[in-house]
Amino acid sequence: MINSMTPIAVLGAGTVGQALAMRLHEAGYHVWFGVRTAPGLKDDGAPKRLMAEPEPEPQELPVPEVPRLAIADAVRHAGVVFVALPADAAVEVLSAAPLPAGVIVVDCTNPLRWENGPVHTPPAEGSVTAALAAALPSARVVKAFNHFGAEIQQDPAMASGPADVLLAGDDAGAKSDLMGLVETMGFRGRDAGPLRNAALLESMAVLWIHLATQGGLGREWSFAVSGR
Numbered sequence: 001m002i003n004s005m006t007p008i009a010v011l012g013a014g015t016v017g018q019a020l021a022m023r024l025h026e027a028g029y030h031v032w033f034g035v036r037t038a039p040g041l042k043d044d045g046a047p048k049r050l051m052a053e054p055e056p057e058p059q060e061l062p063v064p065e066v067p068r069l070a071i072a073d074a075v076r077h078a079g080v081v082f083v084a085l086p087a088d089a090a091v092e093v094l095s096a097a098p099l100p101a102g103v104i105v106v107d108c109t110n111p112l113r114w115e116n117g118p119v120h121t122p123p124a125e126g127s128v129t130a131a132l133a134a135a136l137p138s139a140r141v142v143k144a145f146n147h148f149g150a151e152i153q154q155d156p157a158m159a160s161g162p163a164d165v166l167l168a169g170d171d172a173g174a175k176s177d178l179m180g181l182v183e184t185m186g187f188r189g190r191d192a193g194p195l196r197n198a199a200l201l202e203s204m205a206v207l208w209i210h211l212a213t214q215g216g217l218g219r220e221w222s223f224a225v226s227g228r
Protein backbone atom coordinates (compact mmCIF):
# COMPACT_ATOMS: atom_id res chain seq x y z
CA MET A 1 0.00 0.00 0.00
CA ILE A 2 1.19 3.51 -0.81
CA ASN A 3 0.62 6.21 1.82
CA SER A 4 1.92 9.68 2.62
CA MET A 5 5.04 8.20 4.25
CA THR A 6 5.98 6.07 1.25
CA PRO A 7 9.21 7.48 -0.24
CA ILE A 8 8.56 8.51 -3.84
CA ALA A 9 11.36 9.31 -6.27
CA VAL A 10 10.83 11.23 -9.49
CA LEU A 11 13.72 10.56 -11.87
CA GLY A 12 14.29 13.60 -14.06
CA ALA A 13 13.56 17.18 -13.07
CA GLY A 14 12.50 18.39 -16.50
CA THR A 15 9.01 19.35 -17.65
CA VAL A 16 7.31 16.10 -16.61
CA GLY A 17 9.39 15.55 -13.49
CA GLN A 18 8.56 19.01 -12.19
CA ALA A 19 4.85 18.68 -12.96
CA LEU A 20 4.51 15.29 -11.27
CA ALA A 21 6.71 16.20 -8.30
CA MET A 22 4.66 19.32 -7.67
CA ARG A 23 1.39 17.37 -7.90
CA LEU A 24 2.70 14.67 -5.56
CA HIS A 25 4.01 17.26 -3.12
CA GLU A 26 0.71 19.15 -3.12
CA ALA A 27 -1.15 15.88 -2.56
CA GLY A 28 0.90 15.34 0.61
CA TYR A 29 3.41 12.72 -0.54
CA HIS A 30 7.03 12.37 0.56
CA VAL A 31 8.73 13.05 -2.76
CA TRP A 32 12.14 13.97 -4.08
CA PHE A 33 13.88 14.21 -7.43
CA GLY A 34 16.59 11.87 -8.65
CA VAL A 35 18.89 13.80 -10.99
CA ARG A 36 22.22 13.09 -12.61
CA THR A 37 23.82 16.21 -11.14
CA ALA A 38 22.88 16.92 -7.53
CA PRO A 39 25.43 19.46 -6.34
CA GLY A 40 26.30 19.44 -2.68
CA LEU A 41 24.82 16.02 -1.96
CA LYS A 42 26.81 13.16 -0.50
CA ASP A 43 26.27 9.61 -1.67
CA ASP A 44 25.84 8.20 1.85
CA GLY A 45 22.62 6.31 1.21
CA ALA A 46 20.32 8.66 3.16
CA PRO A 47 17.76 10.85 1.42
CA LYS A 48 18.53 14.51 2.02
CA ARG A 49 15.20 15.11 3.72
CA LEU A 50 16.11 12.56 6.37
CA MET A 51 19.44 14.21 7.21
CA ALA A 52 19.64 16.31 10.39
CA GLU A 53 21.32 19.22 8.61
CA PRO A 54 20.65 19.49 4.88
CA GLU A 55 23.50 20.63 2.68
CA PRO A 56 23.17 24.20 1.38
CA GLU A 57 21.75 24.15 -2.16
CA PRO A 58 23.86 26.22 -4.54
CA GLN A 59 21.43 26.26 -7.47
CA GLU A 60 17.86 27.40 -7.80
CA LEU A 61 15.58 24.37 -7.51
CA PRO A 62 13.03 23.74 -10.26
CA VAL A 63 10.40 22.92 -7.62
CA PRO A 64 11.71 24.50 -4.41
CA GLU A 65 9.73 22.26 -2.05
CA VAL A 66 11.11 19.03 -3.52
CA PRO A 67 14.76 18.18 -2.77
CA ARG A 68 17.12 16.84 -5.40
CA LEU A 69 19.26 13.78 -4.78
CA ALA A 70 21.64 11.78 -6.88
CA ILE A 71 19.64 9.07 -8.67
CA ALA A 72 21.14 6.25 -6.56
CA ASP A 73 20.15 8.01 -3.31
CA ALA A 74 16.70 8.88 -4.59
CA VAL A 75 15.77 5.30 -5.44
CA ARG A 76 17.59 3.43 -2.65
CA HIS A 77 14.69 3.67 -0.17
CA ALA A 78 11.87 4.37 -2.61
CA GLY A 79 8.54 2.58 -2.67
CA VAL A 80 7.58 4.21 -5.96
CA VAL A 81 9.84 5.53 -8.73
CA PHE A 82 8.44 7.75 -11.47
CA VAL A 83 10.46 7.67 -14.70
CA ALA A 84 10.38 11.16 -16.23
CA LEU A 85 13.43 10.68 -18.46
CA PRO A 86 13.98 10.60 -22.21
CA ALA A 87 12.67 7.25 -23.44
CA ASP A 88 16.05 6.19 -24.81
CA ALA A 89 17.76 6.75 -21.42
CA ALA A 90 15.23 4.96 -19.23
CA VAL A 91 16.50 1.36 -19.33
CA GLU A 92 20.16 2.33 -18.91
CA VAL A 93 19.49 4.69 -15.99
CA LEU A 94 17.12 2.34 -14.15
CA SER A 95 19.35 -0.72 -14.72
CA ALA A 96 22.25 1.07 -13.02
CA ALA A 97 20.14 2.28 -10.07
CA PRO A 98 19.95 0.37 -6.74
CA LEU A 99 16.21 -0.27 -6.85
CA PRO A 100 14.69 -2.01 -3.81
CA ALA A 101 13.05 -5.35 -4.62
CA GLY A 102 9.33 -4.93 -5.25
CA VAL A 103 9.54 -1.20 -5.96
CA ILE A 104 6.79 0.15 -8.20
CA VAL A 105 8.27 1.79 -11.31
CA VAL A 106 5.90 4.17 -13.08
CA ASP A 107 7.00 4.62 -16.67
CA CYS A 108 5.88 8.02 -18.00
CA THR A 109 8.09 8.01 -21.10
CA ASN A 110 7.18 8.12 -24.78
CA PRO A 111 9.59 6.86 -27.46
CA LEU A 112 9.07 8.92 -30.60
CA ARG A 113 10.71 10.87 -33.40
CA TRP A 114 9.39 13.80 -35.40
CA GLU A 115 8.44 13.44 -39.09
CA ASN A 116 5.82 16.06 -39.95
CA GLY A 117 4.37 15.07 -36.60
CA PRO A 118 5.17 12.49 -33.93
CA VAL A 119 5.97 8.87 -34.89
CA HIS A 120 6.05 6.03 -32.34
CA THR A 121 9.54 4.47 -32.17
CA PRO A 122 9.23 1.66 -29.61
CA PRO A 123 12.10 -0.64 -28.68
CA ALA A 124 12.09 -4.29 -29.76
CA GLU A 125 10.12 -5.26 -26.62
CA GLY A 126 7.13 -3.27 -27.96
CA SER A 127 7.20 -0.40 -25.46
CA VAL A 128 9.65 1.27 -23.09
CA THR A 129 7.59 -0.20 -20.27
CA ALA A 130 8.10 -3.74 -21.55
CA ALA A 131 11.82 -3.05 -21.98
CA LEU A 132 12.00 -1.79 -18.39
CA ALA A 133 10.10 -4.82 -17.11
CA ALA A 134 12.53 -7.14 -18.91
CA ALA A 135 15.56 -5.28 -17.56
CA LEU A 136 14.23 -4.98 -13.98
CA PRO A 137 12.85 -8.40 -12.97
CA SER A 138 12.49 -7.52 -9.28
CA ALA A 139 10.57 -4.28 -9.96
CA ARG A 140 6.85 -3.94 -10.64
CA VAL A 141 6.60 -1.81 -13.77
CA VAL A 142 3.45 0.08 -14.77
CA LYS A 143 2.85 2.54 -17.62
CA ALA A 144 0.95 5.66 -16.56
CA PHE A 145 0.82 9.46 -16.85
CA ASN A 146 2.26 9.38 -20.39
CA HIS A 147 -0.83 10.08 -22.50
CA PHE A 148 -1.33 13.80 -21.83
CA GLY A 149 0.88 16.82 -21.41
CA ALA A 150 2.66 18.12 -18.34
CA GLU A 151 -0.01 20.79 -17.85
CA ILE A 152 -2.51 18.04 -17.04
CA GLN A 153 0.03 16.12 -14.97
CA GLN A 154 0.36 19.15 -12.74
CA ASP A 155 -3.35 20.04 -12.64
CA PRO A 156 -5.83 17.19 -13.28
CA ALA A 157 -9.02 19.27 -13.06
CA MET A 158 -10.86 19.11 -16.40
CA ALA A 159 -14.26 20.55 -17.36
CA SER A 160 -15.82 17.08 -17.07
CA GLY A 161 -14.08 16.16 -13.79
CA PRO A 162 -10.72 14.61 -12.96
CA ALA A 163 -8.49 13.64 -15.90
CA ASP A 164 -8.38 9.90 -16.60
CA VAL A 165 -5.04 8.15 -16.05
CA LEU A 166 -4.76 4.79 -17.83
CA LEU A 167 -2.49 2.22 -16.19
CA ALA A 168 -1.01 -0.80 -17.99
CA GLY A 169 1.08 -3.52 -16.36
CA ASP A 170 1.11 -7.19 -15.43
CA ASP A 171 1.27 -6.76 -11.64
CA ALA A 172 -2.31 -6.39 -10.39
CA GLY A 173 -1.15 -5.43 -6.89
CA ALA A 174 1.07 -2.63 -8.18
CA LYS A 175 -1.75 -1.28 -10.34
CA SER A 176 -4.16 -1.43 -7.42
CA ASP A 177 -1.69 0.41 -5.16
CA LEU A 178 -1.04 2.99 -7.86
CA MET A 179 -4.75 3.49 -8.42
CA GLY A 180 -4.99 4.83 -4.86
CA LEU A 181 -2.04 7.15 -5.44
CA VAL A 182 -3.53 8.36 -8.73
CA GLU A 183 -6.85 9.15 -7.08
CA THR A 184 -5.23 10.95 -4.13
CA MET A 185 -3.33 13.05 -6.67
CA GLY A 186 -6.71 14.15 -8.03
CA PHE A 187 -6.95 11.98 -11.15
CA ARG A 188 -9.32 9.14 -12.02
CA GLY A 189 -7.45 5.86 -12.46
CA ARG A 190 -8.45 3.32 -15.14
CA ASP A 191 -6.98 -0.16 -15.48
CA ALA A 192 -5.86 -0.39 -19.11
CA GLY A 193 -4.86 -4.04 -18.88
CA PRO A 194 -1.61 -6.00 -19.14
CA LEU A 195 1.92 -4.86 -19.87
CA ARG A 196 1.48 -5.41 -23.60
CA ASN A 197 -1.07 -2.58 -23.58
CA ALA A 198 1.65 -0.11 -22.57
CA ALA A 199 2.40 0.08 -26.30
CA LEU A 200 -1.18 1.29 -26.83
CA LEU A 201 -0.71 3.99 -24.20
CA GLU A 202 2.46 5.11 -25.99
CA SER A 203 0.44 5.23 -29.22
CA MET A 204 -2.20 7.29 -27.41
CA ALA A 205 0.51 9.75 -26.46
CA VAL A 206 1.61 10.00 -30.08
CA LEU A 207 -2.00 10.70 -31.06
CA TRP A 208 -2.33 13.26 -28.24
CA ILE A 209 0.80 15.08 -29.47
CA HIS A 210 -0.45 14.98 -33.06
CA LEU A 211 -3.81 16.43 -32.10
CA ALA A 212 -2.19 19.01 -29.81
CA THR A 213 0.18 20.21 -32.54
CA GLN A 214 -0.86 19.31 -36.11
CA GLY A 215 -4.48 19.05 -35.05
CA GLY A 216 -4.50 22.48 -33.45
CA LEU A 217 -6.07 21.38 -30.15
CA GLY A 218 -3.29 22.81 -27.99
CA ARG A 219 -2.23 21.22 -24.73
CA GLU A 220 -5.07 21.82 -22.28
CA TRP A 221 -7.07 18.64 -22.90
CA SER A 222 -6.89 14.89 -22.29
CA PHE A 223 -8.56 11.71 -23.46
CA ALA A 224 -11.53 10.85 -21.25
CA VAL A 225 -13.54 7.70 -20.67
CA SER A 226 -17.06 9.01 -20.91
CA GLY A 227 -20.35 7.16 -20.79
CA ARG A 228 -23.96 8.24 -21.29
Ligand SMILES: NC(=O)c1ccc[n+]([C@@H]2O[C@H](COP(=O)([O-])OP(=O)(O)OC[C@H]3O[C@@H](n4cnc5c(N)ncnc54)[C@H](OP(=O)(O)O)[C@@H]3O)[C@@H](O)[C@H]2O)c1
Pocket residue numbers: 011012013014015016017035036037083084085086087089093108109110111145146147148149150151
Ligand atom coordinates in the same frame (compact mmCIF):
# COMPACT_ATOMS: atom_id res chain seq x y z
N1 LIG B 1 6.59 17.05 -21.88
C1 LIG B 1 5.38 16.45 -21.78
O1 LIG B 1 4.33 17.12 -21.77
C2 LIG B 1 5.31 14.93 -21.66
C3 LIG B 1 4.09 14.34 -21.34
C4 LIG B 1 4.02 12.95 -21.15
C5 LIG B 1 5.17 12.19 -21.26
N2 LIG B 1 6.36 12.78 -21.59
C6 LIG B 1 7.57 11.94 -21.65
O2 LIG B 1 8.22 12.11 -20.38
C7 LIG B 1 9.64 12.02 -20.54
C8 LIG B 1 10.29 13.30 -20.02
O3 LIG B 1 9.83 14.38 -20.80
P1 LIG B 1 10.17 15.90 -20.40
O4 LIG B 1 9.34 16.74 -21.30
O5 LIG B 1 10.09 16.08 -18.95
O6 LIG B 1 11.70 16.00 -20.85
P2 LIG B 1 12.76 17.09 -20.35
O7 LIG B 1 12.09 18.34 -19.94
O8 LIG B 1 13.80 17.15 -21.43
O9 LIG B 1 13.41 16.43 -19.04
C9 LIG B 1 14.16 15.26 -19.12
C10 LIG B 1 14.89 15.06 -17.81
O10 LIG B 1 15.64 13.85 -17.92
C11 LIG B 1 16.99 14.08 -17.50
N3 LIG B 1 17.88 13.21 -18.23
C12 LIG B 1 18.10 13.17 -19.56
N4 LIG B 1 18.97 12.19 -19.86
C13 LIG B 1 19.34 11.63 -18.68
C14 LIG B 1 20.23 10.58 -18.33
N5 LIG B 1 20.92 9.89 -19.25
N6 LIG B 1 20.36 10.28 -17.01
C15 LIG B 1 19.69 10.95 -16.07
N7 LIG B 1 18.82 11.97 -16.33
C16 LIG B 1 18.65 12.28 -17.64
C17 LIG B 1 17.25 15.55 -17.80
O11 LIG B 1 18.29 15.96 -16.94
P3 LIG B 1 19.34 17.10 -17.35
O12 LIG B 1 18.69 18.40 -16.96
O13 LIG B 1 20.53 16.76 -16.53
O14 LIG B 1 19.58 17.01 -18.84
C18 LIG B 1 15.88 16.16 -17.45
O15 LIG B 1 15.79 16.41 -16.06
C19 LIG B 1 9.89 11.78 -22.01
O16 LIG B 1 10.05 10.40 -22.23
C20 LIG B 1 8.61 12.29 -22.68
O17 LIG B 1 8.35 11.62 -23.91
C21 LIG B 1 6.46 14.13 -21.80
